[in-house]
Amino acid sequence: MREILSIHVGQCGNQIADRYWRLLLREHGLTESGTLKDGNTSAAANANLEVFFHKVRDGKYIPRAILVDLEPGVIARIEGGDMAQLFDESCIIRKIPGAANNWARGYNVEGERIIDQIMNVIDAAVEKTKSLQGFLMTHSIGGGSGSGLGSLILERLRQAYPKKRIFTFSVVPSPLISDSAVEPYNAILTLQRILDNADAAVLLDNEALFRIAKSKLHRSPNYMDLNHIIALIMSSVTASLRFPGKLNTDLSEYVTNLVPFPGNHFLTASFAPMRAPGQEGQVRINFPDVARETFSQDNFTAAIDWTNGVYLSACALFRGDVKAKEVEENMAAIRKSLNFASYVPTGVKLGVAETAPEGFASSGLALVNHTGIAAVFERLITNFDIMFDNHAYTHWYENNGVSRDMMAHARNTIVNLAQSYRDAS
């Protein structure tokens, strides 16, 4: 069994966890407390259940998940809700003080005191696996806990498990909607750690998610809707590990196919057909439409500069009632329409899993590595520079052990990263 351990850090990471595990429970026919639903005898749904769940004695399944937050709010809501019995309490770590939106507090001050506990819990969870495939981390990179503590966890994970795959699902600050003034600092400092320590990072932009949700749901979306989109993407990325299919894809295969140059492992994703929760499956759309929507530019979850960039690589994973032949025919046409780098002559990596997400007849997921992602970095760097050059807010970081030199170094690393993407066009 090739297990995957999910680590959810900070407010945003845990809100995603809430939606994500709900979705997995439904896909695998489990109740909110982790027991098999009555009449669930579907062998197909449960053949690979142990990738994400750990079975305990009384037939109950416990998620292989670790919830970490520096403030108790979100985790308390999960525990107070219908999934109260689901998670293992020894895998929930919450501390009171909070990171105060400050990367340095999450990384140095609070992180220092809690990281060992987190690593011990991770070690214990890893020991329960037979052959761990890797880690998934969900966090936001603009706040304090998800960014600072998330960075520290990434560093320590890489040291402790150098050969395991680390995937992050990182929510990036939006160009227009901003939660806090210091987001660019937090984001740049975190991106540097993701660059150094993760194998692949799927960047998710709240504004892009908001736009997608609004246009597809035909109403004003809330954070639950945005997190639901993220959960659908995460569930599809891992679908072929969990369900049987003709073209299986695992984390290592994704990395091999999606990362043409070391360090250029920042991806963006798209999920189709996008429907509001509850409306799924009302319209049974045909496969060519699903494939087209999957690769439609306005369906991707980060603000990518599509005009000044090329595709470095792409993966597509289709789920549900789709035929391999149909996939190949349609993808050949789509492949021609995508603007690939001249030195990437081969096709799109394809995967097919038999089971669609709950409520869907079929679905598509695209994970792409596009050089236009440099725009995301450049935007953050511009905002970073405006504040940094005027010494605005930097004292909060210096007081917590992050010098201006460290910040400047992180900034330069991300400038080089953006440039390497531009050069690859």
Added chain:
Amino acid sequence: MDTALERQIASASRSVEEARRLAYHDPVRVGALVEQISVLADLRQKEGDFRKAESLYREGLFRAQELRRQDPDLLTGIYSLLAHLYDRWGRMDKAAEFYELALNISADNGLEESDKVATIKNNLAMIFKQLRNFEKAEGYYCEALETFQRIDGEQSSRVASVYNNLGVLYYSSMDVDRAQAMHERALSIRQNLNDGQMDPADLSQTFINLGAVYKAAGDFQKAEACVDRAKRIRAAMNGYHPNPRRSASLLIDKSL
């Protein structure tokens, strides 16, 4: 791989998890959690996984610091366990730092007179000796010696051990006369201990150390006699050790 050790680790891991669950709901249980954590850390150290052992001890330390009523005895214990780990790991600077933290806590809480603190001082002195800081090493050995003399009396094995350690320190700083004096004192105590405290391994070690000192002083006949005595004692032990699980860091000097 030692399967018995693996089983012990698996069972200690389960106990830690259970303690974590209890402590999650009831902060009063943190003390019990810290105890379970240090059991697991000790096993991890035996297994040779220093990273995991360090992580566990550090978790124990921060959890113990969270307690509303902090227990200085517990904190001193964890600091010295961490220091011992760093010592075994070869990270001497860290070991010295944590032993000193342990000493500070016990000093702040009026616990200097305990044998635990004297043991920490003895261990710290060993680390300073390895770091070639002979003055600090001598200072801590002397403090440890005074405490053991007060608690156990002059004729005790722990006092003899510190004399032995001081002798080794003087020897390695080329002060042969004082080294000889220390080893002779250690010998006179160790030869006259009652059966319960008598340890032939320690005694033979003293003869070997003394032999080295006589040799350095040019007295080769005495040196040979000492080494012979040591060999005879070792042979009589026949591989058997009366008390193998003693506090190793106090008695065994790694520089020998």
